[in-house]
Amino acid sequence: VQLQASGGGLVQAGDSLRLSCAASGGTFSRFGMGWFRQGPAKEREFVAAISGSGVDKRYSDSVKGRYTISRDNAKNTVYLQMSILTPEDTATYYCAADPVRWYVTNINQDNYGHWGQGTQVTVSS
Secondary structure, three states, X not given: OEEEEEOOXXXXXXXXXXXXXXXXXXXXXXXXXXXXXXXXOOOOEEEEEXXXXXXXXXXXXXXXXXXXXXXXXXXXXXXXEEOOOXXXXXXXXXXXXXXXXXXXXXXXXXXXXXXXXXXXXEEEO
């Protein structure tokens, strides 16, 4: 499974941004997908997860209400719509695939066996 994240960039506080993660290889609808991020001098943290069907979603408390995770299984792509961005959202964002527990949302990054290369999001104040 290969994952290609895109959509990052430099934005101002309050702006919105949509990240995409395209997957190749395997059956995409059988992957639980997650977004994680790693800010400057911080550990990588969970952001959002979505089950293979797209029905179940989960968010970290820091992004709940501002971010929306979605997926298009026909396009083998998962999205992260981010709004009301703040400088604290500045990070490298990674998408990840879990082909084992695809039917649930998974917040534990150790359970994700496949990772994209990351896309940088920088929010200026």
